[in-house]
Amino acid sequence: MDVLTPLLRGSALTEIFSDANTVQGMLDFEAALARAEARCGVIPQEAVAAIEAACQVKNIDLLALADAAASAGNLAIPLVKQLTAQVKIRDEKAARYVHWGATSQDAIDTGFVLQLRNALRETDVMLTQLLSTLAEQTETHRQTVMPGRTWMQHALPVTFGLKLAGTLDALLRWQLRLREMQSRVLTLQFGGAAGTLASLNEHGPAVAQALAQELHLTQPDTPWHSQRDRFLEIGHGYAGMCGTLGKFANDFSLLMQTEVAEVCEPTAPGRGGSSTMPHKRNPIGCAAILTAAQRTPGLMATLYAGLIQQHERALGGWQAEWEVLPELLMLTGAAIVQSEQLVRGMQVDAAKMRADLDITHGLIMAESLTLALAKHLGKQDAHHLVETLCHAALDQKRPLLQLLEADSRITAWFTPTELHTLLDPSRATGSADHFVRQVLTRYQEQRHDASLSD
DSSP: OOTTHHHHSOSHHHHHTSHHHHHHHHHHHHHHHHHHHHHTTSSOGGGHHHHHHHOSGGGSOHHHHHHHHHHHSSSHHHHHHHHHHHHHHHOTTGGGGTTTTOOHHHHHHHHHHHHHHHHHHHHHHHHHHHHHHHHHHHHHTTTOEEEEEETTEEEEEEEHHHHHHHHHHHHHHHHHHHHHTHHHHSBOOOOTTTTSOGGGGGGHHHHHHHHHHHHTOBOOSSOOTTOOHHHHHHHHHHHHHHHHHHHHHHHHHHHTSTTTOSEEOOOOTTTTOOSSOTTOOOOHHHHHHHHHHHHHHHHHHHHHHTTOOOTTSOSSTTTTHHHHHHHHHHHHHHHHHHHHHHHHHOEEOHHHHHHHTTTTTTGGGHHHHHHHHHHHHOHHHHHHHHHHHHHHHHHHTOOHHHHHHTOHHHHTTOOHHHHHHHTOGGGOOTTHHHHHHHHHHHHHHHHHHHHHHO
16 A cells, blocks of 8 residues: 555545456456357357456456556556466366457456446545535534635625535535436447457447446447547546535635634544644645645646547557546545545634634724615715725724714714624624525435435
C-alpha cells in the first residue's frame, strides 16, 4: 500500500481499482465472451467451462504480467497468454478459443467499465450517507445566524443552515448526474481489431448483443475504441463533485481561522496537531478535501486531451486514462469520506457567529436601514444618508446606532425601539429559511425516488 493512500485515497473506491480488480475485470470480460460466443454457436459449448474456471485472478502471476506489459504495451496481451496457458492445463482444445474475435482494447475497456460500475454504486452509497448527514446539520442550523461574506468581507446576515443547504443542493444535483449517466457510460466495448468484428463474420452483432447481456452492460450502436466521451463524462461528474466539496472545505477552513473561530473540525486524539506547536488545531480534513480538489482539474485536462485519437485505434490517448481516471475517482471518493466525517462531527459556535455580527458595530445592517428609510426619502437619498453615517461611524470608531439616535434626519422617522429592531441581524436573514426548506424538501423527494427505484 502507498503510505499516502489512507490520507489521500481513503475510501472503498481505492480497492475497486486495485491491481487485482483491474485484472479480474478483464478476466470477467473473457469469461463472458466465451459464454456469449458459445450461445451464438461461434465456439463449442464444451470450451466454456475451462475458460471460466481459468478466469480467476488467483491464476494469474501479476508480477510476470506487469513485466510483460512493459514490452507488450498493455496488460491484455500478456494476460491473454497467461490465460490461454491456464485454460490449456484444463482443456487443450478449449485453449484455442480464448479471446476469440476480440482485441486487447476490448478486454481493457470493458474490464474498466465493470470496475467503474462498482465504483459508481459505491459512490452512490457514500454520497447518500454524506447527504443524510448534511441534511441533518442543515436542519439543526437553519436558524443559526452568522455574517454573510462577499469579497471576503462582511456583507449581510445569513444562516449557517443556508450555507450548508447550498452544498447539499449542489451535491443532490451531482448525485442525479451520476445516476443519469450510467445508461450512457456503462457500455460494452467490443469491436475487434479495427472496430468491425470482421473475425466473427456474420455473427458479430449477435455475439456483441449476447456479450452485453452476459455483463449487464448497455450495447452501443458502434464500438468506441477512439471515441472517449463516455470516460470523459464520468471524470466530469467526479471532478465537479470534488470541486463542490472543495468549495465547502475552503469556506469551512476560513471560518475555522483563529481570528474567526466560528466552526471547528471534529476533535480526536492526534487529529489536527502540530509537530512543534501544541496549541494548534489544524483543519486537516479540509486540507485533504482541498488536496483532491486541487488535483482533479489537472487530471481532467488529460482526459480532455485524450479525446484527440488517431483513426480507429489510437496510441497514447486512451492509455493515459488507465491511471488518470481511477486516480480522479479515488481522490473524489476520499473527499466524500472526509466531508462526511467533517460534517458529522463539526463543532459550530453559534454564540461566536452571533458575536461576529456585532464586530462592525451595526454596519452590517446598513442595507436594512437604507431600505426602511427609502420608504420616506427615496432610495438614492436614503443610500447617501446611511452611507455618510456609516463612514462617520468608521472614522469615529463609534457604533452606528449612536449616530442614528443622534441624527434628526433619522429620528424623524424611527423611534429608538424601531432602530434597535432595524439593526437586529436575526431579523434580517430574508428568505434564507424558505430556501433551506426548499432544499430539504428536494432532499426528501430525491431520497424517496431512490428508494422506489431500488
